[in-house]
Amino acid sequence: MSSREDDALAQAAVAALIRQLELAPKPGLPDPRDLGARATRRDHRALRWSAKALEPGLAAMAAAARRTGAATPELRAELGAIGRSTEHSVGLAGGGHRGALWVLGLLVAGVALEPAAKGAEVAAAAKRIAAYQDRGVPRRPSRGSSVSAKYGAAGARGEARAGLPHVRRALDALGAARSAGTPEPQARLDALLTVMSTLQDTELLHTAGPLGLRQVQAGARGVLEAGGTASEAGRRALAELDADLQDRGWSPRGSGALLAGALFVDSLPVPVPVSSGARDRSSNSRMQHP
Incomplete structure (x- = not known):
């Protein structure tokens, strides 16, 4: 794997995070409705901007894993140091994305260690690093x-x-929704709600306590049991959950970060862009040898 491939992995991870940010309506999470930080106290435009500041750090994490070649204590320490530096850079760009940096950093490093890995294999590689x-x-x-x-x-x-x-649960939910013919935005929302329905989100525990966490989990399950976000009943349940979380100021940020990770893994394998010089050489070769 080359530095160009490391850059491509980082770009794909940031693109997945931006796809998560663009998804709407996300209950309790920033989305395009929050252009002025009206409800979630996080400006959607600022979050999109600061997401791009993750790219150099994620590329460095991929490069570290590629250079090390195995999940080792030394790699874990290097990824931690890169992560802390990247958090500082993201803070200068507007902040946010700490949870996504953790998830995407491990997954990007996992792919760099196992370039042919997909789905659960990528998560297994990340697990070996996090151990x-x-x-x-x-x-x-x-x-x-x-x-x-x-x-x-x-x-x-x-x-x-x-x-x-x-x-992994989000990936399974995406696959099931797509197989059922669910449109892609609703498939992604259903994957988010699948995560929310069982995740012990520490952000929610901090702001809402155990009872609040269980209430959010039950609300997410209610949307799915009503038929998911592609159904009329599911959309009504989603609107009710969204309004409740906005009113209470509860934000399931951990679920958003994990959905971004799932969308990144879902995008694999990541195509590596061809440099202009390589394209020119390829074009000349075709011209000389029809």
Whole structure:
């Protein structure tokens, strides 16, 4: 895998994140309706802009995995250092996407280790990387780790060490919805709700507590049980869930990050752009040898 391929993986990961951002209506999550941060307190345009700041860091993560060639403690430490640097860059660009950086970084590194991997194989490669401790992590616990310890939730770290089961669930939901003829936007919304229905989202636990988390999970299941977002009953249930989460200020951010990861894995294999010089050489070759 070359640096050009690392760049292509990073671009595909950011494109998946932007596809997640563009999806609407997402209950409690920023989407194109939030052009002025009206409801979720996150400006959709600013989030699209800052998403692009992830690209150099994700390319560096792919390059680190490619150079190392195996899931090792050293690779885990390097990915952690790159991630912290990338968080700073994203903060300068407007902030956001911390959860997506964690998920996409592991998946991009997993693909760099296993270029032919798809679906669950990519998640398995990410699991092997996440099995190691990040030796450079700051000693002060993050909010997510504190919430995980308080409520016994898996959290982002536990999700990764389990092989990103909610990324796999989202991929299964996408496949099932497409097989049933569901339009792509609704298939992606159904995948998001599938994640929301079971994920122990530490952001929700922090803002809403265990009862609030269960209420959101039940609301997501209700949309799916009503027929999904492509059905009239499902759309009504989705609108009710969306209005409730907006009113309460509850945001299932972990689900959004995991959907972005699923959309990235769904896009594999990533085509590598051909450089202009290579295109010119190819064109000249065809001209000389018809």
